Amino acid sequence: MRKAQIAALTAATLLVAGGYYGLADALDLVPGPVTAAAEDITPQPFPQVASPQATVSQPSPLPEDVPVPQAAALDLLVRALEEDEALEEASVSASVIDVVTGEEILDHRAGTALTPASSNKLLTAWAALSLLGPEHALETSTVLDGETLTLVGGGDVLLAADEGDPTATAGRAGLGDLARQTAEALRSQGVTGVSLRLDDTLFSGPTWNEAWEAGNEAWVSGVQPIMVDVSAYHGQGGYPSDPALHAAQTFADHLREAGVSVQGSITRAAAADSAATVASVSSAPLADVLSLSLRTSDNSMTEVQGHLVAAAAGESADFEGAARAVLAQLGQDGFDTAGVTLLDSSGLAKGNKVPARLLAQVVGRAAGDQGGEVGRSLLAALPVGALDGTLDDRFLDTAAAGTVRAKTGSLDQTVSLSGVVTTADGRLLAFAVVVDGFAEGGLTAARAALDEHLMVPLAGCGCQG
CATH class of the missing domain: 3.40.710.10 (DD-peptidase/beta-lactamase superfamily)
Known part of the structure; x- marks a missing residue:
């Protein structure tokens, strides 16, 4: 009940503030992906398709005739x-x-x-x-050069360990999905075994900031350009010591399950310029x-x-x-x-x-x-x-x-x-x-x-x- 009252108060505030579009979205006052409302399970009529000429309303101007605090x-x-x-x-x-x-x-x-x-x-x-x-998305991909498959980190640190969820922010892209797509593409080329390389060279320098005091290991991970959903550790600590390698190992496990053998241990190096893209998955937009x-x-x-x-x-x-x-x-x-x-x-x-x-x-x-x-x-x-x-x-x-x-x-x-x-x-x-x-x-x-x-x-x- 408390949150419902707050939501109503917030809605009233937004009608005054006008430009406060994001919170109006959360309260279902305007179109958008966020909601704070309870789920409505009442059967709804079949939706009508809007005309291509329909226009999206813009946020109302902020009121200028209310008193300014002194x-x-x-x-x-x-x-x-x-x-x-x-x-x-x-x-x-x-x-x-x-x-x-x-x-x-x-x-x-x-x-x-x-x-x-x-x-x-x-x-x-x-x-x-x-x-x-706001719409910028991050790509995690695999590329092939001869018998060397490289997993390329593109900055997505919210990767699902297995299947991605197209409606989610954390876990929009999945390492299991990427592995299965990669395996299918490799088999179509007659490739059944590869050596696996991790390319995490998008970022450089140390993964830990010397300006952080000891004890902050519980509040931040090492900074690398590919990780299995780092948000899952928030407030709990226990981050992997090498998040990028952990992601590569997770990918390798799924690749094997999909029928492609991984020979030897995972190595680290930049992908070869001559490598061809095999498969990729994309993150949620930056705004999300x-x-x-x-x-x-x-x-x-x-x-x-x-x-x-x-x-x-x-x-x-x-x-x-x-x-x-x-x-x-x-x-x-x-x-x-x-x-x-x-x-x-x-x-x-x-x-x-x-x-x-x-x-x-x-x-x-x-x-x-x-x-x-x-x-x-x-x-x-x-x-x-x-x-x-x-x-x-x-x-x-x-x-x-x-x-x-x-x-x-x-x-x-x-x-x-x-x-x-x-x-x-x-x-x-x-x-x-x-x-x-x-x-x-x-x-x-x-x-x-x-x-x-x-x-x-x-x-x-x-x-x-």
């Missing part, structure tokens, strides 16, 4: 946050932007670069969507993949996305290249990246330094008229307060339930939140708040302070003074 009122909220005893010795950076006008109406040390934690993922997501496109990685704050998936941005940009496909490529794409898209330090793509590295203003500007652009498909895809991927993802247990029974859509960030001494909120008056705001440097072990109290003093009042207020 800076002084917002400043009082953030100062109350700073004064909470849980944040003693912490630094707070906050920015609030009116989405309609693009004006920054709260600048509380907004240009100060602090450790962003997983809000960092917003930068990677924007760069990936902008450079690669981001919807999974951002909602769950999956570090492994985001690091892979950063490496893919680097490869597409012509940078070295490693951690340093990913940072350069993400910042370059943000700069090309008109964002000011001065003062930003990126050591990874996911936000695990404490050495990352990002101003709240940049995070708010990214979300503000996404939510505004200039956001386009990139912006709508980014917003649609963010968790909704009290409803799903990493916000499913926050803002319960408050004004922020269903009205806050944001990326969370959590490290042992950092908490952040970056997204959009619709005020009680109906004004759509983009915001980013980073709280960095509170006492060790104080994460839960710091997060509660952020919600209590800033986010819930912001959602519930008119903030007119």
